Amino acid sequence: LDSDGFTNDSKMVIDFIAEYYKNIENYPVQSQVKPGYLLTKLPDTAPYCPESLEDVLKDVTDSIIPGLTHWQSPNFFAYFQIKCKHCRVCCYRARIHCNGLDGKDAQAPHLLFLFSGNGGGVLHGSTCEAIVCTLVAARDRTLRNIGAENIAKLVVYASDQTHSALFKGVKLVGIPSSNFRCLSTSFSSEFSLSPQSLEDAIENDIKAGYVPLFLCATVGTTACGAVDPVMDLGKIARKYNLWFHIDAAYAGSACICPEFRHYLDGIELADSLSMNPHKWLLTNMDCCCLWVQQPRLLIESLSSNPEFLKNNASESNAVVDYKDWQIALSRRFRALKLWVVIRRHGIDNLMFHIRSHVNLAKRFESLVAKDSRFEVVVPRRFSLVCFRLKHNDACKASELNRKLLAAVNESGRAFMTHSVVGGLFIIRCAVGSTLIEERHVDDLWKLIQEKAADLDEETGA
Ligand code: PLP
Numbered sequence: 001l002d003s004d005g006f007t008n009d010s011k012m013v014i015d016f017i018a019e020y021y022k023n024i025e026n027y028p029v030q031s032q033v034k035p036g037y038l039l040t041k042l043p044d045t046a047p048y049c050p051e052s053l054e055d056v057l058k059d060v061t062d063s064i065i066p067g068l069t070h071w072q073s074p075n076f077f078a079y080f081q082i083k084c085k086h087c088r089v090c091c092y093r094a095r096i097h098c099n100g101l102d103g104k105d106a107q108a109p110h111l112l113f114l115f116s117g118n119g120g121g122v123l124h125g126s127t128c129e130a131i132v133c134t135l136v137a138a139r140d141r142t143l144r145n146i147g148a149e150n151i152a153k154l155v156v157y158a159s160d161q162t163h164s165a166l167f168k169g170v171k172l173v174g175i176p177s178s179n180f181r182c183l184s185t186s187f188s189s190e191f192s193l194s195p196q197s198l199e200d201a202i203e204n205d206i207k208a209g210y211v212p213l214f215l216c217a218t219v220g221t222t223a224c225g226a227v228d229p230v231m232d233l234g235k236i237a238r239k240y241n242l243w244f245h246i247d248a249a250y251a252g253s254a255c256i257c258p259e260f261r262h263y264l265d266g267i268e269l270a271d272s273l274s275m276n277p278h279k280w281l282l283t284n285m286d287c288c289c290l291w292v293q294q295p296r297l298l299i300e301s302l303s304s305n306p307e308f309l310k311n312n313a314s315e316s317n318a319v320v321d322y323k324d325w326q327i328a329l330s331r332r333f334r335a336l337k338l339w340v341v342i343r344r345h346g347i348d349n350l351m352f353h354i355r356s357h358v359n360l361a362k363r364f365e366s367l368v369a370k371d372s373r374f375e376v377v378v379p380r381r382f383s384l385v386c387f388r389l390k391h392n393d394a395c396k397a398s399e400l401n402r403k404l405l406a407a408v409n410e411s412g413r414a415f416m417t418h419s420v421v422g423g424l425f426i427i428r429c430a431v432g433s434t435l436i437e438e439r440h441v442d443d444l445w446k447l448i449q450e451k452a453a454d455l456d457e458e459t460g461a
Helices: 003-026 053-067 087-095 107-111 127-146 148-153 164-172 195-207 230-239 258-264 295-302 334-370 394-410 438-459
Strands: 119-124 154-159 180-183 211-218 243-247 272-275 288-292 374-378 384-389 417-421 424-430
Touching: 003 053, 119 127, 119 295, 119 334, 127 148, 127 154, 127 164, 127 211, 127 243, 127 272, 127 288, 127 295, 148 154, 154 164, 154 195, 164 180, 180 195, 195 211, 195 230, 211 230, 230 243, 288 295, 334 374, 334 384, 334 438, 374 424, 384 394, 394 417, 394 424, 394 438
Parallel strands: 154 180, 154 211, 211 243, 243 272
Antiparallel strands: 119 288, 272 288, 374 384, 384 424, 417 424
């Protein structure tokens, strides 16, 4: 593609994206097609000759878009939303590519990233990767002292609300799944991990000959937005020499606002922290910030030094080799998009963005609270509201709420997801769209009330 061709194609793609966003509210939020629908719509073989961009984009409109769930829709209230704000950042990313194979190749990404104290930060694609890397560093630090043959004694601790990323990480790094202590939480502690139950579990394990290794606390759990007590858990981690990781994938972004920062009190006790700007800080997929207190522990576990990558800058330690802070060798230039987001919005607008979502979640919460058929199940802390239709019979309550959620999602007018906490099936309303306004929250609530009334009629309640 020559320069003019690139300009023309880019304009066409940007017009296409702008048109998509203009119409986004007209699409059913959750895809309504059947799995496999695409097989009959697209050709079986790759084209031998190039096709025009117009033809490709037409197929995207006619065949691909109907199969999408529209994560950017203002009526998307499911999971935690993935952000996609700056089309122009997509363009930078497409063309200004930097592999970052070694320090010399990737000075700009290095310069764009922050160091703090003696610790250091790296941008990964996901929290899963960040957790695997920290687990590996923690594992190797301990095995250097007790011998690799004792890997089956290592134990990892977290609450039953912790994201499944941790359990997957445990399996990936060779620690037996049975050594994952999934500690119970309850309504009484608002689903945060109890320091006492952690300490009891550690003591029991030590008595049984195990070696406590790793503790993961979460600030803003996926199921219900719970927050583990970072300070108290950090003190226990220090006492027993555990690696202390904080998973702030979703709510870490909120902590840029002074009123939420206290959730991270005790952060100085952490060995590592990860948060995803692609969840709530206006940054496109994918971007996970991992900070580690002692980068050398990551490097000792992850470094590789093949001949073909050797260069003076790396050899003389004049640069940081981020390939030794992550799993893959090649790196995307994630720092650029985060840097552009921070510069283009400024902290003031980023805080405004967080607060406007929190305020809309509060609005939704108060609408739920005013209707005696419903209840807010877990106190809201950020922009996630967990609620359900009340029913005296626990089994019937679950069935009723499943039906309500299915009816809302099948309408195509909104999309929410569910969770089960403390044995209760709950509906999650996660406010997170960059396009959301008050009217979307009000419409969602009207839709829920409408579907709840239909269920009342069905059940004769
Ligand atoms: N941790 C928490 C608290 C999350 O909410 C999520 C995803 O929603 C994850 C981890 C997993 O993040 P990733 O998809 O970046 O691995």
